[in-house]
Amino acid sequence: MADVIDYEIFGNEMQYVEIELDPGEAAIGEAGSMMYMHDGIAMDAVFGDGSAQQNGLMGKLLGAGKRLLTGESLFTTIFSNQGSGKRRVAFAAPYPGKIVPIDLSAIGGTFICQKDAFLCAARGVALGIAFQRKIGVGFFGGEGFIMQRLDGDGLAFIHACGTLLKRDLAPGEVLKVDTGCVVGLQPSVQFDIQYVGKIKTALFGGEGLFLATLRGPGTIYLQSLPFSRLASRIFAAAPQRGGARGEGSVLGGFAAGGLLGGLLGGDDE
Amino acid sequence: MSEAAARLRGVGRLYLPDGESGGAAAAFSAGPEGIAFDDGRAGMVSWPELRARASDYGIGALTLEWERARGPVALVVNDRATLAALSPWLPPVTTATADDPGTQRLSKVLIVLLVGVPLLALLLLVTQAGRIVDWVVDRIPVATEIKLGREAAIQQKTTLQLVEDHPALPVIRELGARITKGSRYPFEFHIARDPAINAFAMPGGFVVLNTGLLEQADVAEEVAGVLAHEVQHVERRHGLRGLVHAAGLSMALRLALGDAGGSIAGAWARDLARLGFSRDQERDADRAGVAALLAAGIDPRGMATFFRKLATGSGSVPALLSSHPASEERFRAVEAMVPSGMHFAPLDAQWAEIRGGG
Numbered sequence: 001m002a003d004v005i006d007y008e009i010f011g012n013e014m015q016y017v018e019i020e021l022d023p024g025e026a027a028i029g030e031a032g033s034m035m036y037m038h039d040g041i042a043m044d045a046v047f048g049d050g051s052a053q054q055n056g057l058m059g060k061l062l063g064a065g066k067r068l069l070t071g072e073s074l075f076t077t078i079f080s081n082q083g084s085g086k087r088r089v090a091f092a093a094p095y096p097g098k099i100v101p102i103d104l105s106a107i108g109g110t111f112i113c114q115k116d117a118f119l120c121a122a123r124g125v126a127l128g129i130a131f132q133r134k135i136g137v138g139f140f141g142g143e144g145f146i147m148q149r150l151d152g153d154g155l156a157f158i159h160a161c162g163t164l165l166k167r168d169l170a171p172g173e174v175l176k177v178d179t180g181c182v183v184g185l186q187p188s189v190q191f192d193i194q195y196v197g198k199i200k201t202a203l204f205g206g207e208g209l210f211l212a213t214l215r216g217p218g219t220i221y222l223q224s225l226p227f228s229r230l231a232s233r234i235f236a237a238a239p240q241r242g243g244a245r246g247e248g249s250v251l252g253g254f255a256a257g258g259l260l261g262g263l264l265g266g267d268d269e
Numbered sequence: 270m271s272e273a274a275a276r277l278r279g280v281g282r283l284y285l286p287d288g289e290s291g292g293a294a295a296a297f298s299a300g301p302e303g304i305a306f307d308d309g310r311a312g313m314v315s316w317p318e319l320r321a322r323a324s325d326y327g328i329g330a331l332t333l334e335w336e337r338a339r340g341p342v343a344l345v346v347n348d349r350a351t352l353a354a355l356s357p358w359l360p361p362v363t364t365a366t367a368d369d370p371g372t373q374r375l376s377k378v379l380i381v382l383l384v385g386v387p388l389l390a391l392l393l394l395v396t397q398a399g400r401i402v403d404w405v406v407d408r409i410p411v412a413t414e415i416k417l418g419r420e421a422a423i424q425q426k427t428t429l430q431l432v433e434d435h436p437a438l439p440v441i442r443e444l445g446a447r448i449t450k451g452s453r454y455p456f457e458f459h460i461a462r463d464p465a466i467n468a469f470a471m472p473g474g475f476v477v478l479n480t481g482l483l484e485q486a487d488v489a490e491e492v493a494g495v496l497a498h499e500v501q502h503v504e505r506r507h508g509l510r511g512l513v514h515a516a517g518l519s520m521a522l523r524l525a526l527g528d529a530g531g532s533i534a535g536a537w538a539r540d541l542a543r544l545g546f547s548r549d550q551e552r553d554a555d556r557a558g559v560a561a562l563l564a565a566g567i568d569p570r571g572m573a574t575f576f577r578k579l580a581t582g583s584g585s586v587p588a589l590l591s592s593h594p595a596s597e598e599r600f601r602a603v604e605a606m607v608p609s610g611m612h613f614a615p616l617d618a619q620w621a622e623i624r625g626g627g
């Protein structure tokens with residue numbers, strides 16, 4: 001049984017979540033996401049995710065290895081209230097977006113989300129990985145082959161870029177989504193990709209060759225802005241050719257730097 | 270065994286077509302005839318009506334689906350013990366571990382294209398670089414090259430400290446004019462204040478000599494040698510070739526590495542471009558430079574003596590040599606090109622006084 005925690009989410013586009021811990025309760029946070037905590041909360045870095053499923057050395061190693069696969073730190077941090085009254089700890093999102101609480105007990109105990117989406121959870125929630133076994137979806141679905149899996153019966157907080165939308169799909173209901181916009185889904189939802197069917201749309205509509213199709217029943221979360229899209233816009237706008245003047249003979253700095261950059265460095269979006 | 274004892278009780282999430290959003294927990298009992306729900310709205314379903322689907326992600330849960338007049342209904346069962354008890358009655362479970370056949374075919378083709386084409390392009394570019402670059406360069410008109418060079422020169426001028434009143438400038442311009450007589454490029458000769466022993470030429474004819482280089486030259490013939498060599502890099506379009514090569518590589522890398530690779534590709538291409546000219550191009554520039562000097566009546570041995578002096582001199586390798594690899598064989602080749610018994614009028618005798626900038 002995971003700890004029952006209270007929480008409050010602050011902020012609009014750059015949010016943080018404040019979690020209230022009763023004495024003896026604890027929360028786990030993604031390494032580096034803690035913003036502040038009250039005195040009386042003890043912080044302990046653990047290998048893996050600190051859940052009951054990961055007892056023993058092998059279990060811990062396995063759990064840590066899985067976290068590595070999802071591109072996260074080998075360690076998670078456990079924040080436990082060792083004082084006598086209620087204490088609070090806050091976790092901040094690393095980029096603009098929304099923090100969403102997911103009550104795992106209310107959605108059947110398992111939730112699958114994007115890598116990096118996990119922010120924090122009540123102690124007792126296990127972090128794992130889910131493999132995408134459809135090659136096409138893995139390559140073109142926008143989420144890759146490895147997704148994060150949250151198991152347990154407590155609250156977990158996920159975070160994604162842009163505005164988050166929660167949709168409950170009825171049995172057989174299909175929603176077509178831009179690849180990369182799927183934040184998370186219940187395992188009962190079927191995730192496929194579908195060829196858009198028109199080269200013209202793919203080339204000139206800017207929507208890509210595939211759309212993700214999500215088929216109910218189950219709950220899905222969508223994001224309005226995949227982080228990679230934001231990143232590529234920022235990258236495209238950032239000055240990339242600063243300083244260093246080339247010495248070489250003819251082509252010095254101008255060749256690839258100025259001219260070529262200008263010729264080739266178009267906006268990808 | 271009584272009928273009641275054989276019935277299995279379980280809990281799952283029931284999704285009705287007009288049910289609560291996100292489904293609701295529903296208790297059910299199961300027997301040989303089917304599943305009966307405690308909630309009257311779902312009623313009962315017989316086993317042949319059911320389709321069972323496993324999660325795409327290999328998670329133990331099963332989704333059971335069936336049709337009702339109001340629409341499809343689904344029951345998601347997570348509990349392993351319940352699933353094990355239900356299994357004798359369940360229809361064959363379908364697991365969607367593969368894309369549908371159409372998508373499968375298409376994604377195979379796409380993956381091959383996305384991986385194969387850039388690899389092929391890269392391979393072609395690496396193995397056939399010379400030919401491809403020649404082909405492209407031959408199709409770029411001189412006027413375009415001059416225009417490109419002008420733009421680059423304007424950019425470059427802002428980073429260079431050009432000395433317009435250097436006493437050696439008239440001598441260099443006169444030498445340059447002699448060497449480039451009848452050229453299709455409008456050459457421009459400049460002196461930049463920079464202690465590095467270096468000289469460079471840009472496509473289109475913008476040639477710059479550093480003050481550091483001028484100070485190292487003992488006689489005007491040596492400067493003429495450097496000038497002739499740089500001029501030939503322009504005449505033989507070596508710079509343009511390097512640019513085309515780098516652009517091609519950058520484009521191929523971009524294709525191979527995708528959008529994210531664009532920046533990496535840019536940086537690589539920049540580094541590649543800085544590698545400068547190949548040995549063949551250097552030899553080519555030497556040979557043509559000597560020919561140009563001979564035609565202008567200037568002693569070409571200055572070129573060899575100057576490079577040799579820099580190569581054997583003490584201290585670090587001058588910038589000029591790092592971009593123009595020096596070898597004794599190269600100097601000899603230059604000297605061998607000078608017909609024996611030829612006499613040249615010596616150049617400006619005042620060189621020693623003006624080279625330092627007065």
